[in-house]
Amino acid sequence: MASGRERVDTVRLQDMAYAHRQSAVLLTALELGLFTRISRxxxxVAEVARALGIVETNAERLLTACAALGLVVRDGEGFxxxxxxxxFLVEGQRGxxxxxxxxxxxxxxxxxxLGEALRRKDPPRRLGMYETFTVEQARALHxxxxxxxxxxxxxxxxxxxxSGRRLILDLGGGSGCYSICAANAWPDIRAIVFDLPPVAVVAEEFIARHGLSDRIAAVGGDFTSDELPAGADVAIMASNLPQYGPELVRKVVRRVHGALVPGGEMHLIGEMLRPEKDGPPGPALWGLxxxxxxxxxxxxSEREVVEYLQGAGFRDVSVHEFVPGSLTRVSGTK
Ligand SMILES: C[S@@+](CC[C@H](N)C(=O)[O-])C[C@H]1O[C@@H](n2cnc3c(N)ncnc32)[C@H](O)[C@@H]1O
Structure with a gap:
């Protein structure tokens, strides 16, 4: 908290109010293909203007803003x-x-x-944005x-x-990216991507694209209510944590514990707050x-997720940094 003598100003607050400008710079630069053109x-300024088909004054404005935001660096006469x-932002790169x-x-x-959304008082939808999801929307999202x-x-x-694991249950697996990577890394592993029916259709397409249809199945269902496939010794639930409240997450984790074979392990990977619930901003904004x-x-919070796993009966529950500032992994064993 600011002490009485500490001098404060409005710069931080102004930066926050203007944050949409930063977002627009990054996304417009991406839409124009700026970073790919620079890489090639x-x-x-003149070369960038020509490559993007914009006038030099605007190329100069855009590059100056990108330099100020740390997206590009000045390098001699150019950038x-x-x-x-x-x-991560150059077309054709693996990442x-x-x-x-x-x-x-x-x-x-x-x-x-957001203001209008915050004033709503009618009961929330259990599946949120997924309640009315179509295959086309699922394909675009994934x-x-x-x-x-x-x-x-x-x-x-x-x-x-x-190593030694046989079957992964990838809950809300989306494109199946975790299962695809696991199957590529461990030749004996099989996986089931369990996601809502429209998404399972799309997951199948991704799995086929990777030539893994013989080892990864996509099954449509709602992990909060439908029966979970049995026999898995690994369960992964990644990047859907803030989509549910504590009651539903507890319920899903209990159901996963029930579905895993004894000795199986669960990895819940998600945007989690620090135990003090004072950040980081990414997870807090996903919740909002x-x-x-x-x-x-x-x-x-991490602490709450640990409690969900322990409450469901998982042992050796531990917290692992996964993508700092973004994703945390909490794991436990049945
Ligand atoms: C943000 S995506 C994450 C996909 C993938 N795990 C990843 O990390 O790329 C969240 C996924 O959870 C799925 N999902 C959300 N609620 C679900 C539910 N009740 N049952 C099954 N899948 C669900 C969504 O359909 C979506 O594919």
């Missing part, structure tokens, strides 16, 4: 991409994650209806989630030793986003 050799931009950022960017308008999730899937198989979807979802 357009370095100076180069910052290391994370070069790795290309722009589809996800652009998809999230499309939410801009909805966020300006083309985007795949671009970010495949990196998380690769990280998961680097962090977790699955659920007001827009009028779901039961809220941001959960």
């Amino acid at each position: 050799g357009a370095r100076t 180069a991409n910052a290391p994370d931009v070069e790795r 290309y994650a722009a589809p996800w950022l652009l998809a999230i960017g499309k939410e801009r308008q909805r966020w300006f209806g 083309e985007a989630t795949y671009s970010i999730g495949i990196g998380a899937g690769r990280r998961f198989v680097r962090h977790v030793d699955l 986003a659920e007001a827009l979807d009028h779901s039961t979802g809220v941001a959960h």
